[in-house]
Amino acid sequence: MDKKYLYTEIANGIAAQIRNGILKSGDKLPSVRKLCKDHQISMNTAKRVFLELESQSLVDSKPQSGYFVSNILSVKLPLPEVSKPSLIANNDEPDELINKVYENIGKKDITIFSIGIPSGDLLPQAKLKKEIINATRTLKEGGTEYEEIQGNLKLRRMIAMRSLQWGGNFHEHDLVTTNGGMNALSFCLMALGKPGDTIAIESPCYPGILQLANGLGLKVLELPTHPTTGIEIDALKKVIPKIDLCLLIPNYNAPLGSLMSDEHKKEVVKILSENNIPLIEDDVYGDLYFGSIRPKCCKSFDKEGNVLYCSSISKTLAPGYRVGWIAPGKYKDKILKLKLLHSTSSISIVNEAVANFMKNGYEKHLQQMRKSLQNNYQNFTQTIAESFPEGTKTSRPQGGLSLWVEFDRKIKTTELYDLAIKENISIAPGRMFTLQDQFENCMRLCIGLPWTEEIQLKLRQVGTLAKKIYG
Template identity: 35%
Template sequence: MKHLYETVAETVIAHIEQGVYNPGEKLPGVRKLSRQLHVSIATALEAYRLLEDAGRIQARPRSGYYVSGFRPQAMVEPEMSDAPVVPAKVTGQSLTRQILRAAKDPYQINLGSSVPHADFLPAHALLQATGKVSRSYGKRCFDADELLGNQELRRQIAKRMVELQCADSPEDIVVTHGAREAVRLALMAVCEPGDLIAIESPTFYGLLQVIESCGMEALEIPTHPRDGLSLDALQMAIEQWPIKACLIVSNYNNPLGSCMSDERKQALVELLERHEIPLIEDDVYGDLGFGLRRPAVCKAWSRQGQVLYCNSFAKTLSPGLRVGWLVPGRYMARVENLKYMKHQAVPTLNQLIVAHMLEQGGYDRYLRHVRQEYARNIALTVKAVSQYFPEGTRVTQPEGGFALWVELPNGVDAMELHRRASRENVIIAPGPLFSATQRKYGNFIRLSCAVPWNDRLENALSRLGSMVADVVAGRL
């Protein structure tokens, strides 16, 4: 059921979209808005807070609310991928590791990593939480906790799962070393080495590395930059190939930024459950949406417990804490057995810090701020691409996350562009890394927008665009 404040927020957005209020312009005060729309002051205030969380407006102390000045510039987006639906072994991941090592150089401008820059992390809040947890728990911070996870952290995660319409108890949750361990445990619980996993195409190379480490094969399914995985293509693949599991990032996929609608998520779950195929849902970017509401998760529509839900705080709170979780549904016994046999508990202190941030509201306060920062960076980077890259360039315009998928004009070799850019201390992620065989997306690159915007970064994008233009013009 839609709340009244959500209706008010949608009315304000409609006014912004219609040009009644332009970027940077002051909006009516809370009292004036309540009179205009015949709602209470509390409802008007809640609507503005919702819009602020979504990055559509900004609050200025002792001044009021203003329309955000940064919105993505309209550009043509890439079309749906046309990946051949043929099983393939995951290969070439050593190249991925080489590029990731190069990205650690502090002198490089790192547009190629999917890890947020330290400036985007709530360092001060985490340090405060560390001090409070240390004083409260003392020696217990350094003791080994339950292998399945600290009980208080699992309880806080269960509360968030309830908000996502998933009735999971703390006992249904397994705390993991980030999302990758969660995905690995999920794959090992439902598949065997040599099994075939349906994945989005393009997909995050980290997931490809997990599939490779498990000795499994990938089946790339065409994926749309906005709508996500093609359900028609998946249906045909199920009829043709012995798919044992489907692995997707349902919200703000990396690298596309796609977000499946509620209807498509429900249809995906129903399709897979009809064929008794487990769905492994990676939702690491779900909390980083720019819209009024957090997108739903596929797990909310599962009736048979076949969705294994994976998430992590690595893309939000801190990649260094390495705290993730898995809700394995009906596969809990298998996951628990795998965890005891092959994996270790997450450090207790790290779990207690995250639990404190969740319980005291620090996590949600941080999200309200960082969503606006990522929305701003996405808009600025799209604008720079439109300004500095040659005609024929296409770029996604995601509504969450911090990745941009850029299609370069035909004839531009993304791998060669990566090598040239590296020599000028600019790191990008070339498109072939996002395919199982690294033979697709030869003229695509992914740009990370989790890098502080400054003149040096804009200059790097300008130089990158010049390199692309030189290739198109035949000067390189």
């Protein structure tokens, strides 16, 4: 058997025993050596088994002691349902609700579980400040000149080098820098769509994408989406005749945190390419994986240049720096024309600083951040299991910043928001993530806050307020 599938098969067997209660919280698992002996596998394959289980937050490693079943109770919480949106394009945008939630950005007296960005406490702020100063010293004219249209050459080279991790194999000439991830998506939608065109997206979906598509006059068709594996492929096949373009977040989708398998990514790319439907891929969360290996992207399987790959550092390094990029494939000329028209140049000092940090400290920072986010996920789900109403369901992300919570239908999260904000707590009601009448009993929590006793107390307060509504 292929080693890749062998370690997955063994890991799935142990995971099933944990989820079925055969192995209980705190139980010690066989050592790496015993696993090798029992399954006739190499040390590397055995280690991959435990890394896979760690990525699912099912086991914890203890130095000098081995591996133990995780103490988190989230394994007992059921998964949210697969979404079932109408397959008719809809544009009922919840503007008032979105504005109400997003107006809390930057307010220091509010605990913000609602906005999907990492806390500054998880970011290397001192090192970034030094890189900004260094950039003003090393750039020609102190960074006051325009960059070339495609963007900072050093940054594009670093992005291209990092793409080798997931099979992107970019060249610096394949990339165009933008002013953040939403700017990248905006260029792609403007280049490919026209008012009246239909775009297929996941459901639920990041509110900014919904607002952007609506603002450009596109019809939005939401696809059924599994909380763990992403869009339902059969549903995509059925709507192919109706759509003109597609936008997906295959790696740790916001808000579900779902992760499409390589097989599904490959099939999606094939289906869309055969029908000459462009795919815009948003990969802003791809570097925030909890396991040992960064997931591939749809772009990894793109042979025709039909995938426009978009990403940024907004979720990993510095949201306020507004540094993003596109690998637009065969649509490069259209993207460059739009960039020239709308922004001409990216911010040279910031792009140079980010490029230097990517070269010297980015990977170490990401390793620390991924560990913090995984620990946060465990702490969040344990607190939810202990403090939220009976029947609560949660997603099981393997990376990213989002945790999706589904309550009993008696609990309306718009009402929960109003109660929580009076306690200086902001949540993101599920209705924000759709243009249809659904997800009224759901919410998204951002796990990008440093875990403290205060954060735990605030999360418990949300659970108490939910119980109050439930009665």
